[in-house]
Amino acid sequence: MTESAPTLREQKSIATARRLRMTARAWAADRGLAGFTIEELCAEVGVSRRTFFNYFASKENAVIGIPLKSDDSDLDDEFLAGTGPLVDDLLERAVRRWERLEISGDEVPDLIRVLEHEPRLVTHVVGLVEESDRDDIELVERRLSIRHDPDRAPDLAATTTSPDDVRAVTAVHLVGGLVRAVGAQFFAPDNTATYRTLAGRRLATARALLAD
Template identity: 35%
Template sequence: MIESATASPRERRRVETTRTLVSLTRRATAAHGLAGFTIEEICAQAGVSRRTFFNYFASKEDAVLGVPLGADSADEDEFFVAMRPRTPAGQLSHNLVDDFATLIAARWAKLDIDRASAAELMAAAEREPQLLPHMLERGRLDQQKDIALIERREQLQPGDPRAAVLVQIIVHLGHLALPLSLDPDDPEPFPAALQRLVATASALFSSHDRHRLPNPHDPESAA
């Protein structure tokens, strides 16, 4: 939901309406729980119709999480795949980790999380336990998609554990980077924080060749 300097008036209105609906839904959830208010009440406060709300969000839960309809990263995903250099199938490309971290950072940027919006989300989550399983399920599905995306990019066999391990590591490093980006005294841009943590993780695994991780399907590389 980051506004571009070249965004059209229509795109800017969509960004602003999205922010308004997210904020209102989070505050209403924090005050009353998901069942304690109607979508019509949110729409009345935002000055939009119920139909408009569902043009933006599939549900109250998605509005609280700040995940609008059409927020997929198809273009970024295809660019991520296209960035793979000529590398033998099944051998991980040397830029895979950095490229995947960049993809995750681009997705976080679309969520438009600042200290105020993060505080609203946390207050809503504390008030409404139902949000937790919704968040976990969305995260699980997103990770499954990313595993398949990495398998496609690197031409790995389905179920290759390296794809799942990479996704888990980068996702959790993203969770560590987020509070650093929201630090009220010394905030660090999320992409920079994530890249720094990725470099730290790489140093921890420095006993391995950083340009070619062991292939579990290749006994010689695993030796």
């Protein structure tokens, strides 16, 4: 499916979010999170405080680059309808979510500096990861339930999915571990590969190790 080009209004919105994100990140790297207020950030970028909260839920999310309005429901629907290997489809969803963050190379140094010197931000990231893992486990459970619905997949009707299905937890933790390792590798100063390429390599290595 081809996506239509963004309208002028959407382009302006993207540019505003980028200015807020990059300014917040640069200031946090130089001053620390406590070294500036949201009001000062807004004044620098030329937007109101209300506008800021149309883009980001908090100063921490602005620094990391987590948008307030992030609709990945289309990716969820594609994953639920996927027919490929579960882990492959789950990793593809993770890669596409990353690509939507549009983290460019010139943003990486400031982001690394912030994460190295701001324990508070690291704690915030850990919380976001844990929340994301819980959502992903629920999503995988839904996919497994669909596969095991006697009206949808008669050949698998003998198996049902429990709320704490170990397959869902294992799949999410496996892909989550790969994704976090890929993130660290992607941010390495000498890296020239795309996030997608690195993720594919990690999955291939994991599959070879598990098959050994």
